[in-house]
Amino acid sequence: MHKKxxxxxxxxxxxxxxxxxxxxxxxxxxxxxxxxxCVMRTQDIFVRVPPEFLKNLDREQFFRIVEDWVDEKLxxxxxxxxxxxxxxxxxxxxxxxxxxxxVDYVRNKIISQxxxxxxxxxxxxxxxxxxxxxxxxxxxxxxxIHTPSKVIADSIKKMLAADSSFCAxxxxxxxxxxxxxxxxxxxxxKSDILPRLVRPVFSAKPGEVVGPVKIDEDxxxxxxxxxxxxxxxxxxxxxxxxxxGRLFSARFNELLSNLLDSLRAAKTVVIDTFMIDSLSxxxxxxxxxxxxxxxxxx
Numbered sequence: 001m002h003k004k005x006x007x008x009x010x011x012x013x014x015x016x017x018x019x020x021x022x023x024x025x026x027x028x029x030x031x032x033x034x035x036x037x038c039v040m041r042t043q044d045i046f047v048r049v050p051p052e053f054l055k056n057l058d059r060e061q062f063f064r065i066v067e068d069w070v071d072e073k074l075x076x077x078x079x080x081x082x083x084x085x086x087x088x089x090x091x092x093x094x095x096x097x098x099x100x101x102x103v104d105y106v107r108n109k110i111i112s113q114x115x116x117x118x119x120x121x122x123x124x125x126x127x128x129x130x131x132x133x134x135x136x137x138x139x140x141x142x143x144x145i146h147t148p149s150k151v152i153a154d155s156i157k158k159m160l161a162a163d164s165s166f167c168a169x170x171x172x173x174x175x176x177x178x179x180x181x182x183x184x185x186x187x188x189x190k191s192d193i194l195p196r197l198v199r200p201v202f203s204a205k206p207g208e209v210v211g212p213v214k215i216d217e218d219x220x221x222x223x224x225x226x227x228x229x230x231x232x233x234x235x236x237x238x239x240x241x242x243x244x245g246r247l248f249s250a251r252f253n254e255l256l257s258n259l260l261d262s263l264r265a266a267k268t269v270v271i272d273t274f275m276i277d278s279l280s281x282x283x284x285x286x287x288x289x290x291x292x293x294x295x296x297x298x
Contacts (some may be wrong), residue, residue: 033066035073040066107252111259115251122243126236133239138190139228140202141238143167143183145174145211145221153212153219160209166223187228187238197222 030042045065046054057065084090126133143166147153152173159169170183190198196215204210204224211221228234 033070035070035077038073040069044069106259107256111252111255114255115248117244117247117251121247122240123236125243125247126239129243130233133234135228135230135232135234138202138230139187139234140189140224141187141226141228142185142201143170143223143225144185145170145183146218147173147175148218150219153221156219156221157212160221166209166221185222187234 031039033040212219
């Protein structure tokens with residue numbers, strides 16, 4: 001979490017350098033913090049913290065994000081007042097950051113938005129590439145409940161024995177239940193779970209409930225949904241996301257290549273291959289030459 005917040009803080013600091021800050025009076029609703037005329041709004045937090053992190057942040061973490069923004073605004077302004085904008089290294093880094101932001105815009109807002117992958121496209125790819133999806137080991141699709149409490153484990157065992165809904169029980173008692181993926185573990189192989197869980201889980205049949213299995217101080221329950229033996233083809237539902245990713249990547253690279261070809265054709269682009277050969281053959285000498293002249297390679 002700290003690394004993620006740190007990355008968000010860095011990006012925001014770059015944004016301060018590149019674009020300044022919000023100070024339009026029409027945009028000063030929901031203001032969380034203010035440094036002179038520069039304001040941070042709730043929207044500035046929401047667009048910088050992924051939803052899966054946002055919903056789990058507590059008051060202290062929200063305060064830290066806002067306080068980091070204040071500190072960065074103060075330091076950024078201090079840096080500008082002390083000549084940072086005239087520093088050649090700063091200029092280079094800002095230019096690199098600016099270019100990368102624009103490149104990301106082209107990738108995410110222009111090219112990606114043009115790609116449409118249909119269910120039919122995914123199904124057609126699956127049918128023509130089934131050899132890509134043959135299992136090289138046995139797999140199981142299962143639901144899971146976990147609890148560190150023996151008392152709760154005993155209660156879960158009784159409810160499951162009484163044919164209670166496995167996921168309903170998980171929603172109420174499992175310490176690893178998340179609304180996003182419910183209690184579904186998806187497909188996994190023996191190497192994906194703790195060694196002591198392999199035998200009870202992989203010896204069970206579809207529809208059977210396994211557990212409680214005690215591992216250290218924790219209790220685990222599994223409900224086996226499906227089995228897939230080694231050498232069988234994974235069902236479409238299991239590999240749908242992978243196929244979508246393949247199709248999307250192929251289409252993305254095609255569109256990007258076409259765009260770059262058209263942009264190169266409209267500009268005068270010159271690449272000095274002699275200089276590249278010199279760099280590749282005598283890079284150390286070139287480095288020494290530039291270093292002695294006061295330049296540096298980054």
